[in-house]
Amino acid sequence: MCPKMSLIPTILTVLCVLSVRASVGFAADDPAPPVGNFTLNDTKGNPCFLLSAGVTFQVEYELKDNTTRTATYVLPRNSNVSGVCGEYEAAMSLSFFKGFNLTIIFQNRNDRIFAIASASVGYVRDPKLFPNAASPGTAAIEVQADGPTLFKTALGKSYLCKSLQVFDIGSTVKLGVVQLQVQPFKVKGMNFSEASECPQDPPSTKMPIQDAKTIPALNTTADTIVASKRKENAENLTTMN
Ligand SMILES: *[C@@H]1O[C@H](CO)[C@@H](O)[C@H](O)[C@H]1NC(C)=O
Ligand SMILES: *[C@@H]1O[C@H](CO)[C@@H](O)[C@H](O)[C@H]1NC(C)=O
Ligand SMILES: *[C@@H]1O[C@H](CO)[C@@H](O)[C@H](O)[C@H]1NC(C)=O
Ligand SMILES: *[C@@H]1O[C@H](CO)[C@@H](O)[C@H](O)[C@H]1NC(C)=O
Ligand SMILES: *[C@@H]1O[C@H](CO)[C@@H](O)[C@H](O)[C@H]1NC(C)=O
Ligand SMILES: *[C@@H]1O[C@H](CO)[C@@H](O)[C@H](O)[C@H]1NC(C)=O
Ligand SMILES: *[C@@H]1O[C@H](CO)[C@@H](O)[C@H](O)[C@H]1NC(C)=O
Ligand SMILES: CC(=O)N[C@H]1CO[C@H](CO)[C@@H](O)[C@@H]1O
Helix, strand or coil: CCCCCCCCCCCCCEEEEECCCCCCCCCCCCCCCCCCCCCCCCCCCCCEEEEEEEEEEEEEEEEECCCCEEEEECCCCCCCCEEEEEEEEEEEEEEECCEEEEEEEEEEEEECCEEEEEEEEEEECCCCCCCEEECCCEEEEEECCCCCCEEEEEEECCEEEECEEEEEECCEEEEEEEEEEEEEECCCCCCCEEEEEECCCCCHCCCCCCHHHHHCCCCCCHHHHHHHCHHHHHCCCEEEC
């Protein structure tokens, strides 16, 4: 059963947390993260991978007294874009601050669909974002691979999901993603191709939005997708000094 939850301004989403660690969740009244438009260009300078999203990171860390706390920050709109566009695999890395990043890798499967292959999040336990950390200044990378097939979309289209989706990346990171539109293959120019919209989005938002104020308030349920393989990822957690 999904608990009843409330609305996020402008997108109005219901968060139904299916995660075991539901207590570390995204509060429905969290401020919406800024939505950034990120473009990766191929070697000729043509856009080859488009991503728009608002992303909130929640990172669990240990304090000196052996308790845990959650650091929260958002993906800056001006994050630096890098990556590779391939015919069968495409990767985009968004880097920000010093030592912070988000990387997502997509695969083209059989020239018919694409789907996400893996995602990783790098961070540094910077005292400003991670106050009283037991190991301040240390870096970590969390990797999430072989989860359920997410963002499955016909090749040539873009995947669109305005609703809040929550993803586990490894054992310490949760991503809250809103206003997601992504096209890692077959990009034609600066604009997304026709969108394939996620089932979580209520039908009445599947229209061009002219004016955010005119979006009707909706009470719907959105499944929270939790791509989680915690046990395996605990072994794949890299900590560096
Ligand atoms: C991102 O792109 C959308 C659609 O083209 C546009 O409406 C929006 O203003 C852009 N946002 C930024 C921060 O450039
Ligand atoms: C990609 O190319 C577009 C113009 O085609 C440019 O506006 C944009 O800054 C480029 N992006 C990067 C990351 O170089
Ligand atoms: C934290 O845990 C370590 C190892 O389990 C222990 O040695 C230490 O005394 C603990 N510190 C506190 C403040 O509880
Ligand atoms: C992107 O890189 C530039 C140049 O290294 C840097 O000044 C800027 O702060 C970076 N952007 C973010 C969000 O960290
Ligand atoms: C991401 O951040 C981690 C931790 O700071 C770092 O080790 C890694 O090299 C970064 N990856 C990219 C692609 O920038
Ligand atoms: C891309 O979208 C913008 C507005 O979002 C529009 O003005 C422009 O004509 C589009 N470009 C193409 C090639 O469709
Ligand atoms: C949403 O549901 C709540 C409680 O179920 C109700 O009070 C509220 O009026 C509903 N809002 C809309 C816009 O339907
Ligand atoms: C236990 C586990 O999932 N290990 C994986 C860690 O990552 C490497 C490389 O991505 C995989 O080959 C291991 O299977």
